[in-house]
Amino acid sequence: xxxxxxxxxxxxxxxxxxxxxxxxxxxxxxxxxxxxxxxxxxxxxxxxxxxxxxxxxxxxxxxxxxxxxxxxxxxxxxxxxxxxxxxxxxxxxxxxxxxxxxxxxxxxxxxxxxxxxxxxxxxxxxxxxxxxxxxxxxxxxxxxxxxxxxxxxxxxxxx
Amino acid sequence: xxxxxxxxxxxxxxxxxxxxxxxxxxxxxxxxxxxxxxxxxxxxxxxxxxxxxxxxxxxxxxxxxxxxxxxxxxxxxxxxxxxxxxxxxxxxxxxxxxxxxxxxxxxxxxxxxxxxxxxxxxxxxxxxxxxxxxxxxxxxxxxxxxxxxxxxxxxxxxxxxxxxxxxxxxxxxx
Numbered sequence: 598x599x600x601x602x603x604x605x606x607x608x609x610x611x612x613x614x615x616x617x618x619x620x621x622x623x624x625x626x627x628x629x630x631x632x633x634x635x636x637x638x639x640x641x642x643x644x645x646x647x648x649x650x651x652x653x654x655x656x657x658x659x660x661x662x663x664x665x666x667x668x669x670x671x672x673x674x675x676x677x678x679x680x681x682x683x684x685x686x687x688x689x690x691x692x693x694x695x696x697x698x699x700x701x702x703x704x705x706x707x708x709x710x711x712x713x714x715x716x717x718x719x720x721x722x723x724x725x726x727x728x729x730x731x732x733x734x735x736x737x738x739x740x741x742x743x744x745x746x747x748x749x750x751x752x753x754x755x756x
Numbered sequence: 757x758x759x760x761x762x763x764x765x766x767x768x769x770x771x772x773x774x775x776x777x778x779x780x781x782x783x784x785x786x787x788x789x790x791x792x793x794x795x796x797x798x799x800x801x802x803x804x805x806x807x808x809x810x811x812x813x814x815x816x817x818x819x820x821x822x823x824x825x826x827x828x829x830x831x832x833x834x835x836x837x838x839x840x841x842x843x844x845x846x847x848x849x850x851x852x853x854x855x856x857x858x859x860x861x862x863x864x865x866x867x868x869x870x871x872x873x874x875x876x877x878x879x880x881x882x883x884x885x886x887x888x889x890x891x892x893x894x895x896x897x898x899x900x901x902x903x904x905x906x907x908x909x910x911x912x913x914x915x916x917x918x919x920x921x922x923x924x925x926x927x928x929x930x
Binding site: 600601604605607619622625632633634635636638639640642643644656659660666667668697698699701707709723725733735746747749750752753 | 848851854855858859876877878879880883884886887889890891893894895896897898899900901902903904905
C-alpha cells in the first residue's frame with residue numbers, strides 16, 4: 598500500500614514536471630528587465646518579402662522552424678548580474694548542453710546553451726553577460742539543426 | 757384429552773410463529789414423545805421429534821470423517837498460500853509495471869490534452885514590429901555566434917594548411 602502511494606506521488610510529480618512552464622518566463626517579471634516574446638503565430642505573420650528587407654539573408658528557413666522567441670534585456674548592471682546568474686543556475690540545473698563560450702575583447706561573456714541533439718535542437722539559449730553594458734538572454738524554442746543556425750549566422754555576418 | 761389437544765394446537769400455532777417460551781416448547785416435545793397423537797397432529801409430531809429428539813445415532817466413523825474434512829481444509833489453504841506466495845514474489849514487478857504505465861499514461865494524457873499552450877502573450881501586435889525585434893535579436897545572436905566561430909574557422913584554416921604540408925612531405929618522400 599505504501600509503495601503504491603509512493604508510486605502515485607511520483608507520478609504526480611512527474612506529471613507536474615512535464616507540465617512545467619518555460620523556465621525563463623520568471624525573468625519577464627523582473628523589474629528593469631525588458632522582455633520581448635514572439636510566438637509561432639506571430640512568426641508566421643512575418644512579411645513574405647522579408648528576404649529582400651534584410652540584404653538577401655535567408656532567415657525564413659530558420660524562423661520557420663521556431664516555435665517561439667524570447668528576448669530579455671536589461672541595461673542595469675545589478676539587475677543584469679542577477680538575471681545572468683539566475684539564468685546560469687537554470688541551465689546548470691536543467692541539463693542544458695554548453696554549445697559555445699565566447700569572451701569578447703570588451704569583456705562580454707557570452708554563453709550558448711542548447712537542449713536536444715545537434716540534428717534536432719529543441720532549445721537554444723544565448724546568455725550575454727555584459728559587464729559594462731546591457732545583458733541579454735535570448736531563447737529560441739523549436740526544432741532546428743546546428744546547420745540551420747550556421748547558415749543563418751553566416752548570412753548576417755556577410756553584411 | 758380433547759382439551760389437551762386444543763391446547764396443543766394453540767401452542768403449535770404460537771410455536772410456528774416463534775412466540776413460545778422454552779417451557780412451552782418442552783411441554784410440546786413431551787407431549788409428542790409420550791402420547792399417541794391423532795392423525796391431524798402426526799405431521800407436527802414428526803417435525804417436533806426431528807427437532808428435539810436427542811437420541812440420534814452417532815455414526816461410528818464420524819471422528820474420522822471430521823478429521824478427514826479438516827485435513828482437506830488444510831490442504832486447500834496450503835495450495836492457496838502457495839499461490840499467494842507467487843503473487844508476493846511478483847508484486848514488486850507488478851507495482852513497478854503499474855507505476856510505469858501510470859507515468860506514461862498521464863504523460864501522454866497531459867501532452868495530448870494541452871499541446872503546449874501559449875505561455876506568454878505576444879509582446880507585439882504588429883508583425884512588422886515583431887519582425888524588426890526578431891531581426892535585431894538574430895543580428896545580436898549572429899554577431900556573438902560569429903565571434904565564437906571565427907577562431908574555430910581560423911584554426912580550421914591552420915589545420916588545413918598543416919595537413920597540406922604533411923601530405924606534401926609524405927608524397928615528396930615517396
